[in-house]
Amino acid sequence: TTIPASLFIETLPFLSVDAQFPRPCTTPEALQTRTCCPLLNGSPCGFSSGRGVCAPHPARDLPKPVDYRVNWPRVFYDSVCTCWGNYDGYDCSQCLPGWTGSQCLQRHHVERKEITDLSDSERETFISSLHQAKHSPSGRYMILTSNDTTVVGNSVFHNTSVYDLYVWMHYYSAKSYAGSENNAAHRGPAFIFWHRVFLLFIEREIRELTGNQDFYIPYWDWTRTNHCNICTNEYFGGVGQDGRIDSTSQFSKWKVRSPYLGIICIHSDAAGPAHLIRNPGKDPVYKTLPTAADVEDTMATALFDTPPFDKTSRKSFRNKLEGFEFPSDSRDLNASMHNLVHRYLNGTMSLVPTAANDPIFMLHHSFVDKLLETWLQDHGEATYPDSDHVHPAQRAQAYMAPFFPLRTNNYYWGRDTQSLGYSYKEHSLSRPAARNSGTRGAAGRHDCKNILNN
Numbered sequence: 001t002t003i004p005a006s007l008f009i010e011t012l013p014f015l016s017v018d019a020q021f022p023r024p025c026t027t028p029e030a031l032q033t034r035t036c037c038p039l040l041n042g043s044p045c046g047f048s049s050g051r052g053v054c055a056p057h058p059a060r061d062l063p064k065p066v067d068y069r070v071n072w073p074r075v076f077y078d079s080v081c082t083c084w085g086n087y088d089g090y091d092c093s094q095c096l097p098g099w100t101g102s103q104c105l106q107r108h109h110v111e112r113k114e115i116t117d118l119s120d121s122e123r124e125t126f127i128s129s130l131h132q133a134k135h136s137p138s139g140r141y142m143i144l145t146s147n148d149t150t151v152v153g154n155s156v157f158h159n160t161s162v163y164d165l166y167v168w169m170h171y172y173s174a175k176s177y178a179g180s181e182n183n184a185a186h187r188g189p190a191f192i193f194w195h196r197v198f199l200l201f202i203e204r205e206i207r208e209l210t211g212n213q214d215f216y217i218p219y220w221d222w223t224r225t226n227h228c229n230i231c232t233n234e235y236f237g238g239v240g241q242d243g244r245i246d247s248t249s250q251f252s253k254w255k256v257r258s259p260y261l262g263i264i265c266i267h268s269d270a271a272g273p274a275h276l277i278r279n280p281g282k283d284p285v286y287k288t289l290p291t292a293a294d295v296e297d298t299m300a301t302a303l304f305d306t307p308p309f310d311k312t313s314r315k316s317f318r319n320k321l322e323g324f325e326f327p328s329d330s331r332d333l334n335a336s337m338h339n340l341v342h343r344y345l346n347g348t349m350s351l352v353p354t355a356a357n358d359p360i361f362m363l364h365h366s367f368v369d370k371l372l373e374t375w376l377q378d379h380g381e382a383t384y385p386d387s388d389h390v391h392p393a394q395r396a397q398a399y400m401a402p403f404f405p406l407r408t409n410n411y412y413w414g415r416d417t418q419s420l421g422y423s424y425k426e427h428s429l430s431r432p433a434a435r436n437s438g439t440r441g442a443a444g445r446h447d448c449k450n451i452l453n454n
Contacts, residue, residue, distance in 0.1 A: 020141045020169050020402055022090040025077070026157045036077040036404065038091040045081035045092045052083035052092035057399070057406055067177040069184055070393045072401035081405050090404035097200050098421030100213060107421075110216040112370075114427045115230055115363055118218060123235070129215055130359050131250060133163040133206050140205070143168045162209050164257040166202045170356040172402050173198075182310070182391045184401045189305045189385045190394040190409040191322050192372045195365045197403060197412065200420065202362065219366035221427055222341055223292040228280035228360075236360055243277040243347050251276060256348055256357045276358055277347030285334055286343035297327035298337060299375055304382045309390045317375055321368065338368050370424045373417050384410035 024030065024038035037054030040046035044054040056079045059071075073080065083092040086104035095104035118126065142157045143165065160168065173185035173194060181187065185194035199217055207215045220230060232238050237249035245252040256274040281287050301317040311324040319325040323339025335343045341364050342349050349358045356362075376382065384396050392398060396410040417423055 020165050021144050023142050026142050034078040036080045040091045040093050051087045052081050054079050055082040069401045072399045110422050111425045112216050113218050113425045115218040115220050117428050129206055129210050136162050138162045138165045141165050162205050167257050167356045171353050174352045184393045187311045188394040193412050196369050217362050217366045219370050220363035222289045223295055231280055239278050243279040245276050256354050279346040283346045289344055290337050290340050294327045305385050307389050384413045
């Protein structure tokens, strides 16, 4: 059965939103001077030690009023850190992905494995790191809540945990801009690259927290199973009564962090945060995972993206992978690939405001990232779209919101995973033949219809 309609919100106030900000840049002085250039080794951005410089970033000529996330981070800061060499981070104190050492001159590499290929100790270390991140305050970032993303002001900074910081960032990017379906990280060419940067961000934050520089996010290959084989207490919690995580799993104690009071969808206790919810395969419309045949159809697409560069694009690898364009043999689907996995889990993962609360989210996107890398390696001639048809927030030279230091949407094009310090290890099992997907379920009513923008 689906989650009862009474447990879902009916409307989402589209202007309320949250974002992550470097803690040193939330002071009255930083906000008044419109400068996010924290001191490092006694000078802004570590300038005296050759790490970076406090530099203005170019303004973009956009119509008014405009959602300030489109022109990130102009509404808050005129100058931010630009890091040199292999230095990275909002104050240039960190290393670029793929580099380590005091001078960021040593190569660093991890191999992301399929989650079910982890040894017992590897799995336990990964899961314990997630729990530590969930319950440890972030010393580096704060989150900002804002009632209107077209008007400066009405914002408050709050402390948050390392994991919940990651949750807020996804919501910030996924929240539709005022008066449109568009956002910074979905329904357009930036989709896969934004999530690549997102995974690298949380990997690094957890490494900083735990001291384990080899921490990485495994991937979940959902083509090798016809059910959620990691929805068990050995992994991320079995499904208990009413979609709640089994009480013997530590994940049953995780609370869903919501963008603002009242947006929590899947709980009945309005006084407190929700628990994680999963009902995998119980929605009659989204009752199957994508198949190996679906992946093959997607990977055979020749063009990275096509006009109008949104969810209506056709013959677009990006749109097929995102799940708005259905594989040729799946005409009865209402969602495919990436989107279908979110829908299939039928709970916290199925709603944009709460999706990243479920730790399965990061493993799902790690596999999406793996598919992206495979496609890019086979299509060296492909380029990031350079077109006025692309929404301003996702154009090649637009900065990805809400990341520091600033990165354009096309920055990571041409930077393969090896150069970013990671690769993917193939699953230990040989790929099975494409399984029969069964009855795909005709279009029908769904309690969360039109809420999922993932």
